[in-house]
Amino acid sequence: MEQNQRIEQFRQMAEADPDNELGHFSFGKALLEAERFADAVAPLARAIELRPAMSKAYQLLGQAYDGSGNREQAVEMLTKGALVADEQGDVMPRETMARILGEWGAEVPVFKSAEASGSGGSAEGSASAEGFRCSRCGRPDGQLAKPPFKGELGTKVFDHVCNGCWQEWIPMGTKVINELSLVLSTPEGAQSYDQYMLEFLQLEEC
Numbered sequence: 001m002e003q004n005q006r007i008e009q010f011r012q013m014a015e016a017d018p019d020n021e022l023g024h025f026s027f028g029k030a031l032l033e034a035e036r037f038a039d040a041v042a043p044l045a046r047a048i049e050l051r052p053a054m055s056k057a058y059q060l061l062g063q064a065y066d067g068s069g070n071r072e073q074a075v076e077m078l079t080k081g082a083l084v085a086d087e088q089g090d091v092m093p094r095e096t097m098a099r100i101l102g103e104w105g106a107e108v109p110v111f112k113s114a115e116a117s118g119s120g121g122s123a124e125g126s127a128s129a130e131g132f133r134c135s136r137c138g139r140p141d142g143q144l145a146k147p148p149f150k151g152e153l154g155t156k157v158f159d160h161v162c163n164g165c166w167q168e169w170i171p172m173g174t175k176v177i178n179e180l181s182l183v184l185s186t187p188e189g190a191q192s193y194d195q196y197m198l199e200f201l202q203l204e205e206c
C-alpha cells in the first residue's frame with residue numbers, strides 16, 4: 001500500500017476512535033517512517049497518554065523528537081521509555097533505547113533487571129528457566145490455556161500474551177477490520193490485520 005494512503009487510513013482511524021491508542025500509535029509510526037518527524041510527535045504522545053506502559057511508543061516518540069531537531073526532549077523521552085520498558089520486561093525496546101542513548105553520549109539509566117541479576121547468590125541462579133511474561137502488560141501470569149489460533153502467529157501469541165490482553169484485542173480486532181474496511185480473505189487484508197495484532201499486543205520484537 002502506498003505510504004500516503006496508509007497515513008491517511010491511520011489518521012482516519014485515530015480520529016474515528018480517539019481513545020484507541022492503536023490508531024494514534026500506527027498513525028505516528030507511519031508518519032515517522034515517512035520522515036515527517038514533527039508531525040509524528042502529537043499522535044505518538046497521545047498513544048503514550050492513553051497507554052503509559054507502551055514502551056515502543058516512547059522509542060518512536062524519541063526518534064520523532066530527534067528527527068525534528070529536538071535532541072534534548074528525545075533524550076528525556078528515551079530515558080523515560082527505557083525505564084518503562086525495563087519495568088515491563090520489554091527487553092528489545094529497552095536495549096534499543098539504551099543503545100541510542102549511548103550513541104548520543106547521553107546517560108543510560110540503571111535498570112532494575114540489571115541490579116537483580118547483578119546481586120547474585122540467589123537460590124534461583126541464572127539456571128532458572130525464562131518464565132512467562134506478557135509482552136503487552138508485563139504480567140508474569142495469566143497465560144492462555146492454548147494458542148488462540150493455528151500457525152506461527154498463534155504460537156507467538158500463546159508464548160507472549162496473557163489472557164486479559166488477548167481478550168482486549170478481540171473487540172479491537174473487529175474495530176480494525178471495520179474502520180479500515182479490511183477484507184481478511186485477501187492477502188493484503190490478512191497481512192494488515194496481523195500487523196495490527198502484533199502492534200497492539202507489542203509482539204513485533206518478540
Ligand SMILES: [Zn+2]
Nearest residue numbers: 134137162165
Ligand atoms: Zn497482558
